[in-house]
Amino acid sequence: xxxxxxxxxxxxxxxxxxxxxxxxxxxxxxxxxxxxxxxxxxxxxxxxxxxxxxxxxxxxxxxxxxxxxxxxxxxxxxxxxxxxxxxxxxxxxxxxxxxxxxxxxxxxxxxxxxxxxxxxxxxxxxxxxxxxxxxxxxxxxxxxxxxxxxxxxxxxxxxxxxxxxxxxxxxxxxxxxxxxxxxxxxxxxxxxxxxxxxxxxxxxxxxxxxxxxxxxxxxxxxxxxxxxxxxxxxxxxxxxxxxx
Amino acid sequence: xxxxxxxxxxxxxxxxxxxxxxxxxxxxxxxxxxxxxxxxxxxxxxxxxxxxxxxxxxxxxxxxxxxxxxxxxxxxxxxxxxxxxxxxxxxxxxxxxxxxxxxxxxxxxxxxxxxxxxxxxxxxxxxxxxxxxxxxxxxxxxxxxxxxxxxxxxxxxxxxxxxxxxxxxxxxxxxxxxxxxxxxxxxxxxxxxxxxxxxxxxxxxxxxxxxxxxxxxxxxxxxxxxxxxxxxxxxxxxxxxxxx
DNA sequence: TGACACCAAAAGATAGTATCTATGGCTCGA
DNA sequence: TCGAGCCATAGATACTATCTTTTGGTGTCA
Numbered sequence: 001x002x003x004x005x006x007x008x009x010x011x012x013x014x015x016x017x018x019x020x021x022x023x024x025x026x027x028x029x030x031x032x033x034x035x036x037x038x039x040x041x042x043x044x045x046x047x048x049x050x051x052x053x054x055x056x057x058x059x060x061x062x063x064x065x066x067x068x069x070x071x072x073x074x075x076x077x078x079x080x081x082x083x084x085x086x087x088x089x090x091x092x093x094x095x096x097x098x099x100x101x102x103x104x105x106x107x108x109x110x111x112x113x114x115x116x117x118x119x120x121x122x123x124x125x126x127x128x129x130x131x132x133x134x135x136x137x138x139x140x141x142x143x144x145x146x147x148x149x150x151x152x153x154x155x156x157x158x159x160x161x162x163x164x165x166x167x168x169x170x171x172x173x174x175x176x177x178x179x180x181x182x183x184x185x186x187x188x189x190x191x192x193x194x195x196x197x198x199x200x201x202x203x204x205x206x207x208x209x210x211x212x213x214x215x216x217x218x219x220x221x222x223x224x225x226x227x228x229x230x231x232x233x234x235x236x237x238x239x240x241x242x243x244x
Numbered sequence: 245x246x247x248x249x250x251x252x253x254x255x256x257x258x259x260x261x262x263x264x265x266x267x268x269x270x271x272x273x274x275x276x277x278x279x280x281x282x283x284x285x286x287x288x289x290x291x292x293x294x295x296x297x298x299x300x301x302x303x304x305x306x307x308x309x310x311x312x313x314x315x316x317x318x319x320x321x322x323x324x325x326x327x328x329x330x331x332x333x334x335x336x337x338x339x340x341x342x343x344x345x346x347x348x349x350x351x352x353x354x355x356x357x358x359x360x361x362x363x364x365x366x367x368x369x370x371x372x373x374x375x376x377x378x379x380x381x382x383x384x385x386x387x388x389x390x391x392x393x394x395x396x397x398x399x400x401x402x403x404x405x406x407x408x409x410x411x412x413x414x415x416x417x418x419x420x421x422x423x424x425x426x427x428x429x430x431x432x433x434x435x436x437x438x439x440x441x442x443x444x445x446x447x448x449x450x451x452x453x454x455x456x457x458x459x460x461x462x463x464x465x466x467x468x469x470x471x472x473x474x475x476x477x478x479x480x481x482x483x484x485x486x487x488x
Numbered sequence: 489t490g491a492c493a494c495c496a497a498a499a500g501a502t503a504g505t506a507t508c509t510a511t512g513g514c515t516c517g518a
Numbered sequence: 519t520c521g522a523g524c525c526a527t528a529g530a531t532a533c534t535a536t537c538t539t540t541t542g543g544t545g546t547c548a
Contacts, residue, residue, distance in 0.1 A: 068310075078512065078524085080525095092337070119423075289500090305502090319502065
């Protein structure tokens with residue numbers, strides 16, 4: 001105990017259960033850029049960050065290095081840290097997706113993701129039909145049945161959870177690591193859709209049937225049928241987006 | 245060399261345009277992880293990195309922060325910096341894609357990307373049909389004609405360049421920023437396919453026709469036709485991958 | 489006596505602070 | 519136009535604080 005441990009009441013300024021200082025800064029600056037309140041061309045300096053957030057140079061540097069690796073900023077001597085044009089951002093970085101979903105630009109990010117989902121999921125289902133394990137196939141069938149049960153009972157919240165698991169399982173079992181990496185984003189989209197009230201109160205029978213068709217097709221190993229059935233699931237989403 | 249700041253004659257590697265020290269370390273460690281020579285669970289320490297690469301703590305930290313933000317590693321006190329399981333990597337980070345394409349795991353990355361392309365491009369074409377500018381539509385038609393000319397002349401290299409521009413233009417004009425962000429990856433895949441000799445010496449007439457169909461459909465604003473025509477382009481690729 | 493469980497202290501590593509030198513590249517004035 | 523000067527990052531170094539794994543010691547029970 002000799003090790004001092006000064007009670008140091010002023011530890012409080014640290015924000016208590018602080019999730020690491022540099023994360024706080026990263027979140028603050030990153031989301032400001034994502035939201036557009038720090039538009040492309042804006043300049044920051046390490047000095048300024050240190051003062052604004054009460055941090056040391058190291059922490060400021062760490063945060064900026066991460067933003068730089070996401071191509072949200074670049075830094076040049078004598079100039080400082082400059083916000084990049086949007087076109088160059090790493091739009092697939094999960095942190096950036098999260099920031100954008102939390103900003104006023106929500107809608108753009110949401111529709112981009114939905115379109116991505118429309119693109120990827122059918123192919124993922126085809127992959128799953130070819131490569132899923134026996135356990136995964138069985139689970140898909142089970143989840144589809146659960147979806148019908150919960151959907152017909154109108155239990156939207158439980159329905160959402162199972163729906164997420166269903167779609168994520170497809171992405172996991174499709175044998176394409178990059179598709180699997182989209183799991184979190186699909187979960188976000190589905191959650192968001194329900195929260196925004198874009199889901200019908202009771203899922204349409206066609207949608208429930210389509211989920212069952214997907215599960216059966218994957219279980220049978222019928223890639224073409226699986227792909228087609230997922231298209232049917234997503235047609236509803238497409239219509240909601242005003243496509244087709 | 246001691247620690248004392250030698251102007252560093254031995255910094256020969258620095259010869260001229262040195263891409264910043266921390267990038268060198270980032271590249272070295274990152275590609276080692278991507279290639280699997282630092283398997284998940286491996287441990288590094290800042291101390292070790294400093295000695296191995298002859299860098300200061302600052303640089304070592306910067307590099308690790310970037311790898312951490314890509315989820316390639318995590319760091320814990322008392323343990324060091326630990327390589328993450330593959331499942332958690334940010335597989336869409338362009339740096340990681342590049343490292344993987346440059347490693348012995350090339351093939352996995354290549355087929356993941358190809359499948360992604362199969363998924364995304366049809367939807368991108370549909371988007372382009374709806375939202376492309378007049379200039380973009382015209383350019384697509386021009387590029388399709390160029391493709392036929394070069395294809396029939398057997399000029400594979402020029403054909404590749406135009407093919408890349410064609411597909412990238414689709415991604416740019418589709419109105420979905422996330423699709424646009426995949427441009428670089430599609431270019432990689434197409435280049436790689438030609439380099440690997442996976443292209444027929446003369447592009448098949450069906451493929452040339454399909455490109456023209458895409459261009460015309462986009463120009464007319466016919467989303468469904470554009471999507472279908474891209475499917476035809478990619479069928480060849482699908483077959484080459486043993487899908488369907 | 490030996491084996492096991494539990495607790496406390498040591499040690500090893502990052503997290504963060506503070507400060508210094510080197511260098512590139514704007515800006516402005518002659 | 520060209521050069522001096524200044525500003526801000528790049529990078530180095532040396533701390534302190536803190537977390538957490540290891541390890542070793544102690545006590546209890548078979």
